[in-house]
Amino acid sequence: MKVAIFGAGVAGLSAAIELVDRGYEVEIYEKRKILGGKVSVWKDSDGDSVESGLHIVFGGYEQLQAYLDRVGAGDNYLWKEHSLIYAEPDGKQSLFKKANLPSPWAEIVGGMQADFLTMWDKISLIKGLYPALAGNEEYFRSQDHMSYSEWHRLRGASEHSLQKLWRAIALAMNFIEPNVISARPMLTIFKYFGTDYAATRFAFFRKNPGDSMIEPMRRYIQSKGGRIFIDARLSRFNLDEEGIVDRAFLNDGHVVKADAYISALPVHSVKKILPEKWLRHDYFTNLFRFTGSPVANCQLWFDKKITDTDNLMFSQGTIFATLADVSITCPDDFQQGMGSATGGSVMSLVLAPAHHLMDMPDNVITDLVMKDIHDRFPKSRNAGLLKSTIVKIPQSVYKAVPGVDRFRPDQISPIENFYLTGDYTYQRYLASMEGAALSGRHVAEKLHARSGK
Ligand SMILES: Cc1cc2nc3c(=O)[nH]c(=O)nc-3n(C[C@H](O)[C@H](O)[C@H](O)COP(=O)(O)OP(=O)(O)OC[C@H]3O[C@@H](n4cnc5c(N)ncnc54)[C@H](O)[C@@H]3O)c2cc1C
Structure with missing residues (x-):
């Protein structure tokens, strides 16, 4: 049985x-010249990697880790110290x-020791x-009617801990503010945070998500006979009289004929x-309830190290x-190109809300960004900025606002030979x-299971 998959992000490659x-x-038909979608990485003219966005693997990502093992990339990521680090003004950090x-x-003992929370924060949080x-x-699904800020205040938790x-x-997960994000995904995260x-x-990828994850996935699929076409944008489907997909057309007029068709496109596409x-199917019209969260990623190459922190950092009151x-x-x-010549820092920063x-011009x-970097990393004031990149994604992951969770579609559509996959489709995790x-x-x-029948 032949299956055509459109889109080579993590969802399409996993399928x-x-x-x-x-x-x-x-x-697999991918519209861009590179695979990976939102985790794609490319090289600039110096051979340095530019990421679509800074990506972290969580301990709870059992499925992703299983795929990384399966494609021979199980050693391609490194666990970091188990802490949340906040970059504060003048180079200080809270932990x-x-x-x-x-x-x-x-979490309770860790929270009680956190110096950036007041005693009232701690009591109100517990x-x-x-x-x-x-x-x-x-319970989490039942709380999807309100924003996280509303839920937090209703529970009497402190305003300072919210901010x-x-x-x-909230900004790290979905690139939106706590008064915009639904309570549902935040509560799910607390559950993980507090119980496992x-x-x-x-963990961070040893190289970057492209070389350490997407490339091994590509090699594995091709080694098993899968064929991958790049620069191959799906433009439309041709239906038979019953509304079932008869064939698909790419932008250049190329025709794709298969027994089943999977869209692994982001929801806006x-x-x-x-x-x-x-x-006429609610299943499809409900997709119009989803809108993408804008986000941007900035990379800065310095001629010196401006930090020695080997971990993810959070920052409040800054553009990142x-x-x-x-x-x-x-x-x-x-450490290639510019980096290796100088041994300097390469800061990758997620700008949100965006x-x-x-x-705005890059x-x-x-x-x-530099103004805030100087504030948070004083060593940067004496370092030279060698180059910078900005990657803007106007519609990245879907906005997990109140009320949309129940419209996340199942992967099986009402059309017999058409399926959806992607981070927005229904599964127990948020878009990730x-x-x-x-x-x-x-x-x-x-x-x-369906074709077996
Ligand atoms: C800045 C940023 C930081 C992030 N950080 C993290 C993180 O730390 N941890 C984490 O777990 N998640 C993170 N995410 C989220 C994660 O990247 C996404 O949830 C996930 O990669 C989505 O995968 P996907 O396959 O569903 O969609 P996508 O990655 O969007 O893949 C869809 C693919 O379809 C292709 N396509 C679109 N239209 C067509 C067409 N017409 N024809 C053919 N192909 C088409 C696209 O080019 C793309 O390759 C981050 C996202 C961003 C933007």
Whole structure:
């Protein structure tokens, strides 16, 4: 049975891994020249890696880690110290370091020692967040009607902890503010955070997500006979009289014929290729409820090290929300070209919220970033900036705002030979690499079960 997959992000590649392993004939069509979608990485003219975005693997990413093992990339990421590090003005740092105890004691003891939370923050958090720790999936879904800020205040948790601790988490997870994000994904994170010690550890790719994950996935799929076409944009489907896909057309007129068709496109791109005939199904019209979160990633190459922190950092009150010196966290990359000549820092920074940055010229954004970098990393004031890049993604992951969770589509569509996969489709994670990997597994399993029938 031949399956055509459109889109080579983590979801499309994960679906392909599952399907080639089950003996399907798989073809992947990707519109760009590089694979990986939101985790794609490319080289600039100096040979230095430019990432679509700074990416972290969490301890709880069981599916993604299983795929990395399967494609021979199980050693391609490195675990860091188990703590949340906040970059503060004048080079100071505050820490939320998990104690080396089983959960929830690791978090309670760690939280009690955190110097950036007041005693009232700590008491109000333990009291206020208890339903999140004790709650189950059903409870979390039932809280999807309100924003996280509303939920936090209703529980009597302190305003300072909302701004200091949880705002950073909301911006890191979905690039939106706590008064915009639904309570549902935040509560799910607390549950992980508070009940599974290992789930919230961070790992960085040894090189970068492209070389350390996407490239091994590509090699694995091709070694099993899967075919991958780049520069191959899906433009439309041709339907038969019953509304079932008869063939697909690429932008250049190339025709794709298969027994089943999987869209692994991001949700904003799927909306553009839906045949009008399918819009009588709520399943498809509900996709219009999803909008993408704007985000930007900035990389700065310095001629000196401006930090020695080998971990993810969060930052409040700055244009960037999360950041890392990838010349330290990813030891097998970011030391090329400019970096290796100088041994300097390569800062990778996620800029969020970013709606106001989408039309701003890159040099203006870089100036704003540098101003905040000088504030948070005093050593940068005496370092030279060698070069910088800005990658803007106007519609990245879907905005997890109140009320959309229940519209996340199943991977099986009402059309017999058409399926959806992608981080926005229904699986237990929010939009993330793990969510994309899970959705890829689900679509392959469901397609297999359906075709078996
Ligand atoms: C700045 C940033 C930081 C992030 N950090 C993290 C993190 O630390 N940890 C984490 O787990 N997640 C993180 N994420 C989220 C994660 O990257 C995504 O959730 C995940 O990669 C989405 O995978 P996907 O396959 O569902 O979609 P995508 O990666 O969007 O893949 C879709 C693919 O479809 C292709 N495509 C689109 N239209 C067409 C068409 N018409 N024809 C053919 N192909 C098409 C696209 O080019 C793309 O390759 C981050 C995202 C961003 C933007």
